[in-house]
Amino acid sequence: MTKKSNKFLFNEVLIIGIGLIGSSIALSLKKNEIAKKVIGYSKTEKTRKIAKKKNIVDAVINKISDRISEIDLIIICSPLSTYEKIFKLIDPHLSKKTIVTDVGSAKSLIIKNFLRSKDRKYDFIPAHPIAGTEQSGPNAGFYELFIDRWCIITPIKENKKRNINIIKKMWKMMGSNVEIMAPDRHDQTMAITSHLPHLIAYNIVSTAADIENVTKSDVIKYSASGFRDFTRIAASDPTMWRDVLLNNKDALLEVISRFSEDLSMLQKAIRWEDGDTLYKLFSKTRKIRNKIIDAGQDVPVPDFGRSKKR
Amino acid sequence: MTKKSNKFLFNEVLIIGIGLIGSSIALSLKKNEIAKKVIGYSKTEKTRKIAKKKNIVDAVINKISDRISEIDLIIICSPLSTYEKIFKLIDPHLSKKTIVTDVGSAKSLIIKNFLRSKDRKYDFIPAHPIAGTEQSGPNAGFYELFIDRWCIITPIKENKKRNINIIKKMWKMMGSNVEIMAPDRHDQTMAITSHLPHLIAYNIVSTAADIENVTKSDVIKYSASGFRDFTRIAASDPTMWRDVLLNNKDALLEVISRFSEDLSMLQKAIRWEDGDTLYKLFSKTRKIRNKIIDAGQDVPVPDFGRSKKR
Numbered sequence: 001m002t003k004k005s006n007k008f009l010f011n012e013v014l015i016i017g018i019g020l021i022g023s024s025i026a027l028s029l030k031k032n033e034i035a036k037k038v039i040g041y042s043k044t045e046k047t048r049k050i051a052k053k054k055n056i057v058d059a060v061i062n063k064i065s066d067r068i069s070e071i072d073l074i075i076i077c078s079p080l081s082t083y084e085k086i087f088k089l090i091d092p093h094l095s096k097k098t099i100v101t102d103v104g105s106a107k108s109l110i111i112k113n114f115l116r117s118k119d120r121k122y123d124f125i126p127a128h129p130i131a132g133t134e135q136s137g138p139n140a141g142f143y144e145l146f147i148d149r150w151c152i153i154t155p156i157k158e159n160k161k162r163n164i165n166i167i168k169k170m171w172k173m174m175g176s177n178v179e180i181m182a183p184d185r186h187d188q189t190m191a192i193t194s195h196l197p198h199l200i201a202y203n204i205v206s207t208a209a210d211i212e213n214v215t216k217s218d219v220i221k222y223s224a225s226g227f228r229d230f231t232r233i234a235a236s237d238p239t240m241w242r243d244v245l246l247n248n249k250d251a252l253l254e255v256i257s258r259f260s261e262d263l264s265m266l267q268k269a270i271r272w273e274d275g276d277t278l279y280k281l282f283s284k285t286r287k288i289r290n291k292i293i294d295a296g297q298d299v300p301v302p303d304f305g306r307s308k309k310r
Numbered sequence: 311m312t313k314k315s316n317k318f319l320f321n322e323v324l325i326i327g328i329g330l331i332g333s334s335i336a337l338s339l340k341k342n343e344i345a346k347k348v349i350g351y352s353k354t355e356k357t358r359k360i361a362k363k364k365n366i367v368d369a370v371i372n373k374i375s376d377r378i379s380e381i382d383l384i385i386i387c388s389p390l391s392t393y394e395k396i397f398k399l400i401d402p403h404l405s406k407k408t409i410v411t412d413v414g415s416a417k418s419l420i421i422k423n424f425l426r427s428k429d430r431k432y433d434f435i436p437a438h439p440i441a442g443t444e445q446s447g448p449n450a451g452f453y454e455l456f457i458d459r460w461c462i463i464t465p466i467k468e469n470k471k472r473n474i475n476i477i478k479k480m481w482k483m484m485g486s487n488v489e490i491m492a493p494d495r496h497d498q499t500m501a502i503t504s505h506l507p508h509l510i511a512y513n514i515v516s517t518a519a520d521i522e523n524v525t526k527s528d529v530i531k532y533s534a535s536g537f538r539d540f541t542r543i544a545a546s547d548p549t550m551w552r553d554v555l556l557n558n559k560d561a562l563l564e565v566i567s568r569f570s571e572d573l574s575m576l577q578k579a580i581r582w583e584d585g586d587t588l589y590k591l592f593s594k595t596r597k598i599r600n601k602i603i604d605a606g607q608d609v610p611v612p613d614f615g616r617s618k619k620r
Contacts, residue, residue, distance in 0.1 A: 197536035205595040207569045226507035235599035238592035259517045282548035285515040289545035
């Protein structure tokens, strides 16, 4: 390892996977002077070219070699299904001085799989920045993505406290608020706040696309009446979301069941024209919206605010 | 009827129900010089006071009397469950020279009920402006609400062509694009683009609120990860939505069934870890999002765009 400058938290950082999150981290690490050098790893030539051309990283690599033993921090930013392969690639080259972290949206299963191998000497500190857009790929990245967003770190008992604090500091320097949480609680919370909403959004957009007696153009034309709000999250990266949902299977199946039970109840209320049940439920949900606005997690957005001409 | 000025499309318009839509129409009729005088009817004293104080209408009334025979156009802007009562109130006072229209989000059942009475002389032209916000009440109204939005008119065979054109002209003067559609097709289109999304949003927010092993504060805190997008439409007016869903029962039950079937399929794919099925479906929905953006019905909104501090 070359001598570390006091100015930077890390001398060299390797980012594995230069998509929306990976490229945003790279840009933020540079912008906020957190890392002296940022290296990006991608298997895809096109991604490496964009990352280099747009100065997202200082250097790109397409092979993991012993050279990575010099690196202070490795951040895995690729889909969850790639982790096993990545661990196998980096395992032979790393000593206990390297910190490895990630940005995956589901934690428990990844941790369980990671801990299966006893040979790993490096400190793997699982983390999850709750930030994103419907865009994906290196062109979608921007350094402000993590500002005022939460980053949840879900440490494992093997982690060194000092290293947890370094990861915490990194996210704070990128503008995030950091929360420490047990992996199970993280996965349960995300099942309801993120994974179920995405699944439902994908499902409703797919249902709409299949409706035969309403032409697809009508669905597009009148989408501002509610449907539109679902299409935004249903446009998220398919590979990433396939992996996330499969990695949080148990917690997700539990909330799908609850959702389906509740929907059956509403369906029945509609069938039997039970207006009271509908009214009570619709009043309850309004209060939750107000709490979200009070908590600064959204702003009231009138429809017209998203119209092009205004 | 007093002599009509050439400048205005209507001499006097009566708006029944001064909520978000009613007050926005009143403001737009004045702003665009469509009506010389706008009168607002509300049973609620508080609403009448606000409407008067904020100059939303020129005059407020709390009783329907023979005086309404002088009015050119009556616009029903109250929840669908009030229509029967309203028709009974206005029936005795109106001749065939009056046009009555509405803004309800479901059409077929209302039309069926209206046509039951053969004594009605006035021309009832059903319409539905596809515009709204999560806010409700007279304070929520603003004259720009209908600009660049669709208004669907669903005429009945009894309507005079001349009157349909007047209603069409009114909506165009308020800035809307107008579409003429059969009531059934309207209801089927809205079932999938608006009513199901609202029902699902209400349902998911309610499911989240009931989850016991995740504290409610976590749901609020991490809502930006997807959940937030649902709370906006789940904050819509409960009375209005109860009425809309009950008034489009058949079309809605049909799309709920389709949605549930599709969800069961996804649930099964997750249970059996069938990544291919998930990937295929998630790729399909992304294309629909792009079509909506191409059609100018939404703009790409990155998450950070809704953060307070930016």
